Structures are given as C-alpha cells and as structure tokens.
Amino acid sequence: MWHIWTLDDWEKNIDLERSGHRCGLRLRFDKEVDSEVRRACKEFAVFLRREYFFPIRVVIYVKARERIIAMDGDKCCGIFWCMPDDYTIEPYIRLAAGDYEKLCKKWGKDSALxxxxxxxxxxxxxxxxxxxxIKLTPIGKERQATNYADYVLEDYAETREHP
Incomplete structure (x- = not known):
C-alpha cells in the first residue's frame, strides 16, 4: 500500500535540480510558546526529517494563540497555506499552541502535547x-489528513515513552 508522505508524484511537477527550490521542514515559534511545546515540536520535527523528505520547504509557525483564524473566518488548531498548482511559492503552516496550559489541566501533559x-x-x-x-473532495482531504496524522503519530510513539 502507498503512503502519501512517501509518494514521489511531486517529481512530475518539480525538477529540484533546475528549479533552485529550498527543501526541508522548519519551525518558527512565537516567543511566548511554552517551553514543553517547543521541545516536543522540535523533537517531532527531528523524527519527521529523518523519516520523510520535504521536497519544497515548509515552515511551521507555532503560535501562542488558542486558535488560528482561517481565511474563511473559521477558528482552527492549524492551517496549511499554499498557492494551488504553484510550486514556486513556499507553503507554510500555522499551528495554535496557546491552549497548552488549558489542555494540560483538562487532559494531562502527554495528551495535551x-x-x-x-x-x-x-x-x-x-x-x-x-x-x-492528490485529488479528493474537501471531506476526503480532511479524513485522509486525520488518518495519516494518527498513523505518523503512532510511528513516532514507538520511538519514545512521552511526546
């Protein structure tokens, strides 16, 4: 079975040698982000870089907010932004981590992380x-993203006792 994170279909659209693209995964944190969140995200990113290739650089901005406001006005935990079908502009992710303390009190540290x-x-x-x-309906994309998030986290959990 194929794994969306290891597919190389992107090679049809992007010639890395000629395009001059930067590749990889980067993290940027608001200074107010809790140090435990910062540590957990950095360690997870090390695992991800070791296991997967990111052919076009993607930066994850970890924000000290409880929610990210999407372009449609929805409040969410995270957003992925890209220019559809334009691989010359680097995409990014904004991730809300400002509710960490609240989640710790509600669920405990490991579940919050x-x-x-x-x-x-x-x-x-x-x-x-x-x-x-990948061509899917919006609901299909969300379902696939949820399933793969679980799958990748299960793999990561096998490498450690706590997040």
Whole structure:
C-alpha cells in the first residue's frame, strides 16, 4: 500500500535540480510558546526529517494563540497555506499552541502535547496532498489528513515513552 508522505508524484511537477527550490521542514515559534511545546515540536520535527523528505520547504509557525483564524473566518488548531498548482511559492503552516496550559489541566501533559503534534501531522498531510497533487473532495482531504496524522503519530510513539 502507498503512503502519501512517501509518494514521489511531486517529481512530475518539480525538477529540484533546475528549479533552485529550498527543501526541508522548519519551525518558527512565537516567543511566548511554552517551553514543553517547543521541545516536543522540535523533537517531532527531528523524527519527521529523518523519516520523510520535504521536497519544497515548509515552515511551521507555532503560535501562542488558542486558535488560528482561517481565511474563511473559521477558528482552527492549524492551517496549511499554499498557492494551488504553484510550486514556486513556499507553503507554510500555522499551528495554535496557546491552549497548552488549558489542555494540560483538562487532559494531562502527554495528551495535551499529543494533541498539538497531531495537529502538526494533520497539516503536514495537507502539504503532501498538495505537493503530490492528490485529488479528493474537501471531506476526503480532511479524513485522509486525520488518518495519516494518527498513523505518523503512532510511528513516532514507538520511538519514545512521552511526546
């Protein structure tokens, strides 16, 4: 079975040697982001870089807000932004982590961190959908992103005791 994060369909659209694209996964944090969230995201990113290739650089901006406001006005945990069918402009992800303390009190530290990492993996699945030109309905894209986020987090959980 194929894994959307390891597909190389993007090679049909992008010639990395000639295009001069930067590749990889980068993190940027608001200074107010909790140090535990920062640590967990960095460690997860190390795992992701080791396991998967990011052919066009994607930056994840970890925000010290409870929610991100999408272009349609919805409040969400994260968003993936790209220019559809334009691989010359680097995409990015905005991830809300400002509710970490609240989630810790409600669910405990491990579950709070897992929730943030699941959101990161969900949005990264949207990156792989975009880069590989996966054609699904909006609901199909969300379902696939949720399933792959769970799958990637399960793999990551096998490498450690706590997120």
């Amino acid at each position: 897992t929730n943030i990492l699941l959101c990161m993996a969900h949005e990264l699945t949207h990156y792989f959908q975009w880069i590989n030109s």
